[in-house]
Amino acid sequence: xxxxxxxxxxxxxxxxxxxxxxxxxxxxxxxxxxxxxxxxxxxxxxxxxxxxxxxxxxxxxxxxxxxxxxxxxxxxxxxxxxxxxxxxxxxxxxxxxxxxxxxxxxxxxxxxxxxxxxxxxxxxxxxxxxxxxxxxxxxxxxxxxxxxxxxxxxxxxxxxxxxxxxxxxxxxxxxxxxxxxxxxxxxxxxxxxxxxxxxxxxxxxxxxxxxxxxxxxxxxxxxxxxxxxxxxxxxxxxxxxxxxxxxxxxxxxxxxxxxxxxxxxxxxxxxxxxxxxxxxxxxxxxxxxxxxxxxxxxxxxxxxxxxx
Amino acid sequence: xxxxxxxxxxxxxxxxxxxxxxxxxxxxxxxxxxxxxxxxxxxxxxxxxxxxxxxxxxxxxxxxxxxxxxxxxxxxxxxxxxxxxxxxxxxxxxxxxxxxxxxxxxxxxxxxxxxxxxxxxxxxxxxxxxxxxxxxx
Ligand SMILES: Nc1ncnc2c1ncn2[C@@H]1O[C@H](COP(=O)(O)OP(=O)(O)O)[C@@H](O)[C@H]1O
Ligand SMILES: [Mg+2]
Numbered sequence: 001x002x003x004x005x006x007x008x009x010x011x012x013x014x015x016x017x018x019x020x021x022x023x024x025x026x027x028x029x030x031x032x033x034x035x036x037x038x039x040x041x042x043x044x045x046x047x048x049x050x051x052x053x054x055x056x057x058x059x060x061x062x063x064x065x066x067x068x069x070x071x072x073x074x075x076x077x078x079x080x081x082x083x084x085x086x087x088x089x090x091x092x093x094x095x096x097x098x099x100x101x102x103x104x105x106x107x108x109x110x111x112x113x114x115x116x117x118x119x120x121x122x123x124x125x126x127x128x129x130x131x132x133x134x135x136x137x138x139x140x141x142x143x144x145x146x147x148x149x150x151x152x153x154x155x156x157x158x159x160x161x162x163x164x165x166x167x168x169x170x171x172x173x174x175x176x177x178x179x180x181x182x183x184x185x186x187x188x189x190x191x192x193x194x195x196x197x198x199x200x201x202x203x204x205x206x207x208x209x210x211x212x213x214x215x216x217x218x219x220x221x222x223x224x225x226x227x228x229x230x231x232x233x234x235x236x237x238x239x240x241x242x243x244x245x246x247x248x249x250x251x252x253x254x255x256x257x258x259x260x261x262x263x264x265x266x267x268x269x270x271x272x273x274x275x276x277x278x279x280x281x282x283x284x285x286x287x288x289x290x291x292x293x294x295x296x297x298x299x300x301x302x303x304x305x306x307x308x
Numbered sequence: 309x310x311x312x313x314x315x316x317x318x319x320x321x322x323x324x325x326x327x328x329x330x331x332x333x334x335x336x337x338x339x340x341x342x343x344x345x346x347x348x349x350x351x352x353x354x355x356x357x358x359x360x361x362x363x364x365x366x367x368x369x370x371x372x373x374x375x376x377x378x379x380x381x382x383x384x385x386x387x388x389x390x391x392x393x394x395x396x397x398x399x400x401x402x403x404x405x406x407x408x409x410x411x412x413x414x415x416x417x418x419x420x421x422x423x424x425x426x427x428x429x430x431x432x433x434x435x436x437x438x439x440x441x442x443x444x445x
Binding site: 198200201231232233234235236238239261262263264266267270271272273 | 323324326327330334344345347348349351352355356359403404410411413414416417420421
């Protein structure tokens with residue numbers, strides 16, 4: 001999973017070098033971090049505890065750590081995470097490892113603000129301990145190295161959040177596409193398909209497939225395609241409507257196109273698109289009436305004294 | 309004299325860009341109070357020409373501009389690509405001829421939809437298409 005993010009984020013040796021330069025993560029910093037390893041090990045417990053105290057003390061974050069077993073598990077991950085800061089390396093393997101953290105947070109829905117806020121607490125505790133343990137020069141230099149790698153870490157985590165989010169959006173778009181080609185039976189053997197939004201190539205095919213299947217299933221004779229919700233009817237959209245019409249006709253049914261606004265009608269004419277193979281109506285209601293009429297049915301107004 | 313009031317440059321690289329570009333065109337047309345007919349015309353022409361850049365030239369860019377001649381506002385779109393160029397411009401503008409088995413009405417249709425239409429194309433160098441649509445008088 002993280003390897004995939006490494007790819008999506010185009011994180012290679014070049015990107016790594018560029019980012020390390022920008023965040024000033026030097027070899028000297030890495031050496032200093034490695035030398036702080038025993039200090040880090042000594043304080044891991046306290047730091048992880050302080051970190052959780054913060055998260056559990058805040059109602060909005062506490063809910064992410066509801067059961068004790070989970071907390072135990074995440075605490076162990078935190079310990080590892082913290083100690084890895086002091087591995088003294090900053091290579092692709094390290095990045096891959098960090099990517100996993102952002103991905104995990106995205107998965108459980110922990111927003112970046114909590115991650116960033118909690119990291120601040122980390123730094124607070126580390127700073128306290130550093131200045132208690134070392135002379136202030138040394139503590140300051142150490143703090144600077146830690147800050148650099150921590151910011152480097154955060155940049156990766158944020159990238160992962162974004163990549164994971166984009167993936168989620170992509171999945172949602174697919175879902176919406178599937179949802180957005182409903183075929184409704186308005187009367188015996190009369191189907192209605194309201195089209196809404198942008199019709200790209202993918203959707204055009206889905207529309208066609210969904211419709212043809214239903215025409216056969218329902219032995220439909222009329223299909224009303226309503227395009228009132230389609231913002232732009234260009235030659236690409238017109239082409240898929242015409243192809244749909246031809247295919248529907250092969251199955252023994254006819255297409256009635258409705259919801260054509262005056263500007264769209266004029267645009268289609270100026271484009272030179274020939275829509276004469278379809279019945280067309282301005283409004284959906286007229287389309288339904290036309291279908292009923294062509295099917296040999298009439299809508300009778302009771303007031304005006306039709307059949308009881 | 310035509311003044312450029314505002315200018316936006318957009319890349320055309322993937323199919324989703326078609327929606328982005330034509331939405332922007334529609335937004336400018338509406339902001340500059342083009343009527344619904346003119347707005348539909350410019351939006352549709354932009355949709356066609358954006359797709360042409362993508363399909364026939366493999367990508368390129370467009371500059372959308374809000375323009376004014378001192379009396380009226382208009383929208384201008386200039387498409388530029390470094391694709392193969394239009395092999396037979398006369399045929400392409402006649403309409404009904406496509407080298408990609410589609411309708412072949414995009415270029416000729418855009419010309420009819422626009423108030424002004426210019427195309428420059430050179431084999432192996434690329435194509436530039438410019439259209440304008442103005443507020444009615
Ligand atoms: N930007 C472009 N670069 C190269 N060729 C183009 C470009 N735009 C249009 N063409 C050529 O002009 C023809 C007609 O274009 P158009 O009228 O939009 O119809 P279609 O896109 O359906 O083929 C295309 O088939 C193509 O050969
Ligand atoms: Mg075209």
